[in-house]
Amino acid sequence: MPAFRLALAAGLALSLSACATAPSRINDVCAVFDQRDGWFNxxxxxxxxxxxxxGVPVPVLMATVRKESGFKGNARPPRTKLLGFIPWKRQSSAYGYSQALDGTWAQYVRESSNFTAxxxxxxxxxxFVGWYHSKTSDSLGVARNDTYNLYLAYYLGWNGYKRGAWRGNSGIQNYARSTDQMARRYAAQLQQCR
Known part of the structure; x- marks a missing residue:
């Protein structure tokens, strides 16, 4: 019977965490941690x-998650429209806090042996974000604290980064720049709330 109660409690905790909403003050990493740090999570x-x-700094990790999902665990890209008004397929398989694509997530699960992830x-x-940035650093020579280039590789994928697909694309450059600025802001905030 105790094993049943433990499984029931774990299931309840899991279902409650799945219902949790995103933190409300996502531009303040101390507030994000304060709102989400509890016994279960x-x-x-x-x-x-x-x-x-x-070896990827917390501010870089948190700025990446903030840019990708706004700390929403069930985030997905919007659906395309069929005939301009019928909800259709999603633009990609990106999902969750990290907006990881199906194939890249499967690679992470295999390589990390985190089969329940x-x-x-x-x-x-x-x-996952730490794993991805670490592989970017190891294979492409990007420093683990270079948020700008790490985010470019995260957004474009390793091959897109190698090809320089961001060159001439001011939109993705602005995304990476704002992620870098957020990481710097988070780093300063962490000094105050440690």
């Missing part, structure tokens, strides 16, 4: 574990 600890494992779980998603 400690976002700060998850981000710090990822930093220790992959879910894109809707913050700890798994931030670990």
């Amino acid at each position: 400690n976002w700060r600890s998850a981000a710090e574990r990822t930093e220790r494992r992959y 879910r894109r809707t779980n913050f700890a798994d998603a931030v670990n």
Whole structure:
């Protein structure tokens, strides 16, 4: 019977965390951590574990998640419209906090041996971001604290980054620039709330 109660409690905690809404003050990393750090779900600890494992600073990780999903665990790209008004397919398979694509998420699960990982779980998603940025650093020579270039590679994929697909694309350059600025802001804020 105790095993049944434990499984029931775990299931209840999981269902409650799935219903959680995104933090309301997403431009303040201290507020994000304050709003989401609890007994079942400690976002700060998850981000710090990822930093220790992959060497990617917490502000870079958090700025990436903020840009990708606004800290919404069930975020998806909008649907396209058929005939201009009928909701149709989504633009991509991006999903969850990290907006990881199906294929890249499957690669992460295989390489990390984290077979229970879910894109809707913050700890798994931030670990994915750390893994992705670490592979970018190792294979493309981007520094682990270079938010601008890490985000370009994250957004475009490794091949798109290698091809320089951001050159001449001011939209993606602005996305990467604003992610870099957010990481700098988060780094300053973390000094105040540690």
